[in-house]
Amino acid sequence: MKIVEDSPPILTALDRPNSYIGRSVPRPNMARLMQGRAQYVSDVVLPRMAHVAFVRSPHAHARIESIDAAAARKAPGVIAVVTGPELAKVITPWVGVLTHLKGLKSAPQNAIAVDRACWAGEAVCAVVARSRAEAEDGCGLVEVEYEELQAVTDPETALDPKTPVIHPSIADNLCFERVHTAGDPDKGFAEADAVVETTFLFGRHTGVCNEPRAIVADWNPGDARLTVYQGTQAPHMMQNLFAKHLNLEEHQIRVVTKDVGGSFGIKVHTYADEMATVALSKLLKRPVKFVADRIESFVTDIHARDHRVKAKIGVKSDGTITAWEIDDLTGIGPYSVYPRTSGIEANQVVNLTGGPYTCGNYRARARVVFQNKNVMCQYRAVGHPIATAVTEGLIELAAAKIGMDPLEIRRRNLIADDAHPSQGPSGIKFEALSHHSSLAHLDSMMNYAGLRAEQEKLRKQGIYRGIGFASFVEVTNPSAAFYGVGGARISAQDGATVRLDGTGAIFCHTGVSEQGQGAEAVIAQCVATSFGVSMDRVRVIMGDTDNTPYGGGTWASRAAGIGGEAAWQAGKALRANVLAVAGSILQAKPETMDIRNGIVVDAATGAERIGLDEVARIAYFRPDTLPSGIQAELVATRHYVPRAWAFAFTNGIQASYLEVDTDSGFVKLLKHWCVEDCGTVINPQLVDEQVRGGVVQGIGAALFEHCLYDDRGQLLNGNMADYLVPMAVEMPDIEVGHVVTPTADSELGAKGAGEAGTAGAPGCVMNAINDALRPLGAAPLTDMPFTPDKILRALKRV
Amino acid sequence: MSEHRCDITLTVNGETVAETVDARKTLVDFLRDDLILTGSHVGCEHGVCGACTVRVDGDVVRGCLMLAAQCNGARVETIEGVSDGGEIADLQTAFEQRNALQCGFCTPGMLLTAQELLASGQVPSREKIREQISGNYCRCTGYHAIVDAIESVAQARAGHKP
Amino acid sequence: MKPSPFAYAKAKSLDHAIELLARPDGEARLLAGGQSLIATLNLRLSAPKLLIDLNGIGGLAGIAVKNDMVEIGAMTRHAEAERSADIARHAPLIALALPHIGHAAIRNRGTLGGSIAFADPAAELPACLLALGGEIDIVGPTGKRTVQADDFFKGLFETALGPRDVLTAIRLPAAANDTRVGFAEFSRRHGDYAMVGLAACAQVDGKGLGDVRLAYFGVGNVPLRAKKAETRLTEGSIDDAVKALASDLDPSGDVQATGATKLHLAGVLLRRVATQLMEVRS
Ligand SMILES: Cc1cc2nc3c(=O)[nH]c(=O)nc-3n(C[C@H](O)[C@H](O)[C@H](O)COP(=O)(O)OP(=O)(O)OC[C@H]3O[C@@H](n4cnc5c(N)ncnc54)[C@H](O)[C@@H]3O)c2cc1C
């Protein structure tokens, strides 16, 4: 059998008897998913439920002159036709700004466009009907008259005085600008023996979750409560936003998140059509369901990347990097997305560029401009793939220029493993990283020397293979510094409540949520270990704002590091509570006892004293037999938020080995490696699979995925036949290795791992392609995705 | 006779079902909306993602590219039936052990598609496995674990020792 | 998206299908494998009033070899042809092409007749039929007729089929001992429609190739013969044949590649396929 663990269990200070920390235990929720018994939002059916479909603007920018819904209202099955002005009476508009991104501005966005559509795909009218098919029939009968307006579609000219301003209410098309200088970049460049300057382009792409966005909103006027079934990554955040914009109290709203068919940052934002669905339920006093179809997903799910980065590096001939400079320009949609804003990705590019390296001479500018295209916002690994590809691309181009091996130049510049705490060129703070051990591990794991020899040999036969690398840092476990300080009500802390049931099993209610990453398993592993029961005695409750502690949810690689620590601490607290009761039953000192495998034991000898089922029985059914004054407290809650560090940075390095068919420009990926350090590894298999999935999303960006717009703002390939997602045949096997540097901020020491793969893969594949083509004198490729077309042009074959 | 509503009688997971359906209703929507068999998923409705994969008369097909009306007299099997019958229990165990699913949205289609290849009794190469699942989109796993799981089952079924 | 409303009728016979096609109240469409048609309905790219299902008609599927011709019934599924020993032996070009069509589940439903009738310019089978000099059987309101592949593909998604015609079978010359075939395509991902593809057939004649037929797909509105390149290849020069493509083909660009790239790739394919044609058969 090929089923092997890629990494041996890693022993840590967290070893309790029967510890699950560091073990690849299978996730408890998989059987349900494999048997077709999951419940995704798209599966939810409620009594009296109606379906909504939206009429969407065919124009990138247009004034809505009139809407004639008479025919649609009469169509079979149609319950209501609702326009923007009508819905605006129920739901208020929002503005996606954060105060800590200074100067960031945006315009109010409505659930349904009120007088102007600002991108092709924006909803201009809703049709509610008995079935989705009938709602679509109704949409076909709505007649909208538009006056087409000039569309702003080129970021390069968005700020020109000649270009129309998209929102008359704000002065120009500039959403956000950040300028940052550190050290002395001019001096650095002057000292360089070689300077490499180039422009990197990152195509717009999107998340393409296998399950499209879906929501069922159920306003019950009898209870004056709104229940929303939503495939969201952040239930409490959505609870707050629904309350705020529907003029309700938060406690009137329950957000329920069951199974989610993939998220990757797509399902953590406020979508106009989802807000409209909730408002329609309030208006119509009945459940309303919206499931985005794939075509509308392409024009409404947030897009990401779409950056143009002019970049420059200076190096000495001994490989020392002397300075960096970047100028990033990104064209977002017509609105900054609420509530996380569309300035974060550019901000992260400034933060992260040069991050793994010691050179602190750095000049950066990033500008974010409005466009009449679909909105852009945070998608898996926000900013990382861009910063990493720019940094690592520059380094390999510089290495080639001075004739140095690409691993050697990294060895000479990566922050030393023993130099921490340290900081990156932008001032980001690192608690502890392991760049050099990771590089050494990768070097031996991939047999670098052997591959170079093979590459050399094959070149003589006209076969062009390339090896590329990318070192990276990843932001995980964000504190309030990410959003909270900017005024967004997005919880940075997370909580866990652990409760003993009547048979000695436990329930753990957590604020983090599951979209397949394995959060449920990780929480169960943490609480089972710290409390002292086997995992099959733990039931994890998540994704329900009525029944979980207030929390942030699952994004920015926070679930394991933050939610896991809260669960760990809550398990410990409950253990203490249970031992207090057991102590009074047994007339023993609680400190002398422990809970192991569901039994209270003598800590020193391991001798069994009393089963948890018996403790529960006495506490719940015969409390009269406990000594007077003893009240059993068999529920414990703990919260956690990182305090010492704004972010727990992780690090790692990837390598790609590939072959370019120089006749056709096709790239064949032969193998991919990733070594990463996410601190304490709670479940090695889950980390490995996060990395693998992330790598493939990064490969998608490097080779395939691109939202192609024409200059009128029309998306040309908004379907799954033309927008190319990575499929099985073209993807390589991916080897994953680990180095472990725990964070001291938490007892668990776990950092996040969800985005490392996506952060490094695009730059790494780019470097491998350029490595393959270097002997042929091809101009370096820096324009993602690297299609056969572009490769052939670089080779001057077309 | 041509109809906007069609009477159909078919077996679904071995049970006889008689329903009247809209002519325009696809098989996967019929299974999901009318029979509440929600294990078959809808990811694109244009034949590319494979989330809607079901078996009709023994062959895997796209549930979004067949009409329910076409299934009069057919034998339809979905992930629910194939799971309950135990036919793919070993494959499901391998998926679980190998963490070959994350969100699980692609998984029912992936399992049925893999089973079609495995049913041939051969031990396919990793390339052949990747080819067989080339029409099943998975955004989460990166495919490696899925290929591992299918490969391990092929070997186990052929009597190879792990 | 869900399809617009339509009525559904299961044709009991060919005549019944043709009769149903004649309904006056609007557009009727034949439903074969549905792998293209239902996708376009789901996208509301077309909204016929009636679908006429060919799946219940007896005698429309099957593969037979007679009089040195391979006859393939219109409703023969791609998967069935892929498994057929007759196809492997007598129609090796088709056998080479089939695995490139979509994916297993698509091939389980899609039909050869549907692929030819739909005539997607980037599809494999229309080009194969053209390369082989095959012919197409059509039954319409006025009876039966046969059209040569060279005359069948008229324009973008436009064929010699009239609005009331049914394609019933395709026929192609069975491969002889001296027949050589070659096939290659470039698609971005396995199973995607091709960016550019080439299906070729030739007869070995002495030491060279005779009767070379090169049919490209993905480079125009219809599958295209590269006639000048055919001549050059017959004359024995691959280089000249590749050069001749510039006058044979004038591909326009699409979301995957520019016209220039497509033309370049057509040349790369020609070198690869020419090598296949010249391989000595064991
Ligand atoms: C994801 C995906 C990938 C695909 N990849 C490829 C590929 O790489 N290469 C490729 O060639 N195809 C590909 N296809 C298309 C597939 O091969 C189709 O099955 C084929 O093109 C049409 O055959 P069908 O039997 O499904 O026809 P249908 O979809 O039923 O019909 C197509 C059209 O032909 C007409 N028609 C069908 N049969 C007849 C007949 N007997 N007489 C007259 N008119 C008729 C119909 O009225 C309709 O207009 C792909 C499809 C999908 C969904």
Ligand code: FES
């Ligand atoms: S839903 Fe059928 S293939 Fe995507």
Ligand code: FES
């Ligand atoms: S597991 Fe999420 S799509 Fe495959």
